[in-house]
Amino acid sequence: xxxxDAVDARPIRxxxxxxxxxxxxxAVRYYEQEGLLTPRRSPSGQRxxxxxxxxxxxxxxxxxxxxxxxxxxxxxxxxxxxxHTNAEQRAMLRAERARIRxxxxxxxxxxxRLDEIIEVTDTHP
Amino acid sequence: xxxxDAVDARPIRxxxxxxxxxxxxxAVRYYEQEGLLTPRRSPSGQRxxxxxxxxxxxxxxxxxxxxxxxxxxxxxxxxxxxxHTNAEQRAMLRAERARIRxxxxxxxxxxxRLDEIIEVTDTHP
DNA sequence: CTAAAACCTGACGTTGACGTCAGAGGCAAG
DNA sequence: CTTGCCTCTGACGTCAACGTCAGGTTTTAG
Numbered sequence: 001x002x003x004x005d006a007v008d009a010r011p012i013r014x015x016x017x018x019x020x021x022x023x024x025x026x027a028v029r030y031y032e033q034e035g036l037l038t039p040r041r042s043p044s045g046q047r048x049x050x051x052x053x054x055x056x057x058x059x060x061x062x063x064x065x066x067x068x069x070x071x072x073x074x075x076x077x078x079x080x081x082x083x084h085t086n087a088e089q090r091a092m093l094r095a096e097r098a099r100i101r102x103x104x105x106x107x108x109x110x111x112x113r114l115d116e117i118i119e120v121t122d123t124h125p
Numbered sequence: 126x127x128x129x130d131a132v133d134a135r136p137i138r139x140x141x142x143x144x145x146x147x148x149x150x151x152a153v154r155y156y157e158q159e160g161l162l163t164p165r166r167s168p169s170g171q172r173x174x175x176x177x178x179x180x181x182x183x184x185x186x187x188x189x190x191x192x193x194x195x196x197x198x199x200x201x202x203x204x205x206x207x208x209h210t211n212a213e214q215r216a217m218l219r220a221e222r223a224r225i226r227x228x229x230x231x232x233x234x235x236x237x238r239l240d241e242i243i244e245v246t247d248t249h250p
Numbered sequence: 251c252t253a254a255a256a257c258c259t260g261a262c263g264t265t266g267a268c269g270t271c272a273g274a275g276g277c278a279a280g
Numbered sequence: 281c282t283t284g285c286c287t288c289t290g291a292c293g294t295c296a297a298c299g300t301c302a303g304g305t306t307t308t309a310g
Contacts, residue, residue, distance in 0.1 A: 013286080013287075014286090014287070015285095015286065015287080023268095024268075024269080025286095025287085026267095026268060026269065026270085027267080027268065027269095029288095029289095030267065030268060034267090042276095044275080044276055044277090044287090044288090045275090045276090045287085045288065045289095046276075046286085046287055046288075047287085047288090059238070062231070062234065062235050062238060063235060063238075064266095064267075065228075065231045065232070065235060066231070066232055066235035066236070066239075069266070069267095070266080070267080076242075079242055079246050080242065082245060082246075082249045083249055085246040085249075085250065089246070090243070090246055090247070090250075093239065093242065093243050093246065094243065096239060097236065097239050097240065097243065100232055100235060100236050100239065101236065103190075103232060104229065104232050104233065104236065106187070106190045106191070107190070107191055107225060107228060107229050107232065108229065109187065110187050110188060110190060110191035110225060111191070111222065111225050111226065111229065113184070113187060113188075114191075114218065114221060114222050114225065115222070117201075117204055117205065117218065118215070118218050118219065118222065120207060121204050121207075121210040121214070121215055121218065122215070124207045124208055124210075125210065125215075138256080138257075138307095139256090139257075140255095140256060140257080148298095149298075149299080150256090150257085151297095151298060151299065151300085152297080152298065152299095154258095155297065155298060159297090167306095169257090169258090169305080169306060169307085170257085170258065170259095170305085170306090171256090171257060171258075171306075171307085172257085172258090189296095189297075194295095194296070194297095195296080195297080
């Protein structure tokens, strides 16, 4: 009980967030502009993030990869907080899930098509 | 053997291609600009497509949905023709397959994350 | 023959998630 | 104190697959 006396010790700066999350500094600033992050500021104006901002940024990347927009991610962020979710948000969650599911099927179909072509080009070089 | 005397009878115009393939006329012109289609021309300059252009356009859509660019699709078009494929093209086929496979895994992971959140928000409304 | 519908060629606009550059400060090390 | 890296705020650039509009020709239905 010596290094964990305060709740939120040792905030990190934007460079560390970016490096640990595997994105660019510009991207992290962009997430703030889109309302996904609201870091504290040092007296000189530098952004200060809690350590788990890294986890959050990775989550954003995952959602972006799934085709969600910044706006959607921002709208669904309260769901990340237990108890802060209404009917509309739960409906959006399900809608996005359905979108991803459909996209998965499309990708699988495209993969099958490519496999067909690959097989033909391999047996008929 | 009365309606199929010629090899490639009754070409269709761009509107029919677009409607049957479920895309816009603009999209079909764009595919031509990108080298994916090379329709014949009527004396007055209108584009004339063989009927199976519809199948081709659907295939383009599928590849676009899988994240391929017009350029990549154009480069891989010869593979569609049996016997017109070299080593480089077969390598590209495999590379794209790997990309799609990775994307599939990413999407599946995102879907799982969303399902987690959905479950939590459902049990803690 | 005429009016509607379809087609043509440019060419500029859109969208989203950043990249990139400019110019100016901030911070630990030597 | 200065060197070098990190950070700041704008603000313009990018890329891809089209959308959209303008202004004109062609085909088709009646």
